[in-house]
Amino acid sequence: MPKLDEKLEPILDTVIRRNAGETEFHQAAREVLESLGRVIAKHPEFTDGALIERICEPERQIIFRVPWTDDKGQVQVNRGFRVQFNSALGPYKGGMRFHPSVNVGIIKFLGFEQVFKNALTGLPIGGGKGGADFDPKGRSDAEVMRFCQSFMTEMFRHLGEYTDVPAGDIGVGGREIGYLFGQYKRLTNRYEAGVFTGKGLFYGGSRARTEATGYGNTYFVQRMLQTKGTSFDGKRCVVSGSGNVAIYSIEKILSFGGKVVACSDSSGYIVDENGIDLELLKEIKEVRRQRISEYARLKGNGTHFIKGGSIWDVPCDVAMPSATQNELSGKDARALIKNGVIAVGEGANMPSTPEAIHAFQDAGVLFAPGKAANAGGVATSALEMQQNASRDSWSFEKTETRLAEIMHNIHDLCANTADEFGVPGNYVLGANIASFVRVAETMRSFGVI
Template identity: 80%
Template sequence: MSKIDEKLQPVLDEVLRRNAGEAEFHQAVHEVLESLGRVVAKHPDYANHALIERICEPERQIIFRVPWVDDAGQVQINRGFRVQFNSALGPYKGGIRFHPSVNLGIIKFLGFEQIFKNALTGMPIGGGKGGSDFNPRGRSDGEIMRFCQAFMTELQRHLGEYTDVPAGDIGVGGREIGYMFGQYKRLTNRYEAGVLTGKGLVYGGSRARTEATGFGLVYFVQQMLATKGAALDGKRVVVSGSGNVAIYAIDKVRQFGGKVLACSDSNGYVLDEAGIDLDLLREVKEIRRERLSDYVRMKGATAHYIEGGSIWDVPCDVALPCATQNELTGKDATTLIKNGVQLVGEGANMPSTPDAVDLFHQNGVMFAPGKAANAGGVATSALEMQQNASRDSWTFEKTEDRLAQIMRGIHDNCAATADEYSAPGNYVLGANIAGFARVAEAMQSLGVI
């Protein structure tokens, strides 16, 4: 990791001391502090009010036991988390992740990133994150329902449309949100639609929410390319992952005239020189819930499945990491640069390691950090909250137009902030400073809280 300003080193030292062993959280804090040296030099009052120290310390960390019964009648125990990180701008807002890798450090890293991501949207939402080490893979619908109900039985006491509004994340889609909302309604005896986002359309969900993160990523990338007089039309694109974000990023890239050559899952990746068949990919992943190897079996001659390989070995103009944190390493970045990549846009949360990001900047590769580029999902969640509050339901076109407007605004804000702080084209610095400035201003206004 790069060196941070000496005035901020004590802040990082205290974060490391208080949060031992939480490597992803340390990484996220270091990246932001690295950007804020220029801010402290320009606005020393931020240091005087300990604003940065307060932003790095969650307002509340909740850990709880989740007991549930599997189909064999055996009691299973998982651990649940909710980190309510910062509410200066509004109620805590951030997804729930079900994955065996989930621990407190992962949730704190995600919640910390969420503060700045949510601030960049311009919407009145604070930052938080939650989840469990429950693994939904291979579980029946009944087991997933019972787990979601057990999880919400505890979590519900910490939620509310003016308090904390979760959404989905890895392992948590429309099915899981439905089970959790049903249990929330049952326990509270309130139809409080604004307490969860990512809901089904028939019970308060928003059109375009499913597509929003992937679509928003591509809108952001298109804006970046436009600053160089370029566009996605005719570009060769690689997208890691094959879940919700990846699928809709592929969809929007195709709408803009790009050609997606490859996507991946945890076992390997599919290379399809004819371009990924989106309808077939949706059938395999969303309907059949199968592995990507089945895509190749069903597609035929143009597609190949490379088991255990790195998707970043595929030559491309644009790379969109949409799977998980730290999936794109320095070694992968070196390969992408050698193969002529022009732009990397993060659809997942912190999918590129610090050395990879450094290599992209050093070699003139345009780089879009996740806290800016994948903010379309939470922005549309805030639009869902807006529709719930007004008992309204917007058309898909109205919602997507609003999403596109928000993503353009985020891009322009990040670019202008980078210019202001003498780092033109550095979207990491621009995103960190622009997000921080909005939260810091609110915190100063609210006093020492």
């Protein structure tokens, strides 16, 4: 387990004191700071000018009221957020999350992670995150539209293709992005396609964006497996979640010859020993928007739905946590290790607890941290920004080729950095160090800002 360098202890203490109760943000900051002892020993200049303190402090935090009217004519009030964390490398870039659990601490942790994830892509984008404690589940299209329009009526003044470029996240898909972008266009009287990514193909979206996070995570893990002379081919896999990231992780795993036997949603998980039927899963989750239990009901033939419980009790060679933060605990990690897991690829943001990560590393399990492995989504968002800037539209094949190149480069950067700093095979330290150095060097160039 990494030990926090004594020079960094006061910085973490300040983060915890200034951001009381924001446990997810504390966790994210601790993980990065625990990786930096080797860096400041080699580059003591990074401790000058309160550089690390500035990296841990958002440039701007925006909290606002979102009033809207439901279909019964009742006025509802939600809270909206945008944390513009760091713009050293480019305009703030990061998704919007609509979920009842959203609060400023969660948005801050996601924005902090986004800074380093975006740095790893090598593309000119800074880090930010936003959202609201609104739950689109069970709401009509008209209610979602009214909420999105109210949200954007405040948010628009803080956005711009050279300022802050949001995208989707949990609860924000193509429908929500369309409503948000439409209101932005209406309020600004500008067709500024580069201000939002994840858009529909008819109005400036990029091919392969929908698939990008799941595909990217799978490309990263495939590259990681290849360092041990193996691949997904013939491997038994478990992917948590059943949303965008999980579905397209499954799709790419299947193309690499793997077999996915389980996936989940917040109600429980399914086990299909014959292998998940991807088209049926897409029909249930993307078209009908039904619970995962419906898959077991329709598929039959030995498929089981387990209400609640832990999907990580299902034996597998490769585990891909792709649902939400801290979904995979130390207990879950030990169950996976006992059942023979050889690799873990994080498709979600910080889905493994620190205890789980340390258990995997101590057991010699290949572990791909989310800030590296799930960077494919934001990388393809940056490619969408490129296409918007040049008034161009790339083919699916061209975009996926660029995505694969970026994910392979991220893998190699993390692996080479881990080697350089004396921790071979430690992708967590490799990712944290490589991304920190890129952000820190740029901030030093700008002076004290």
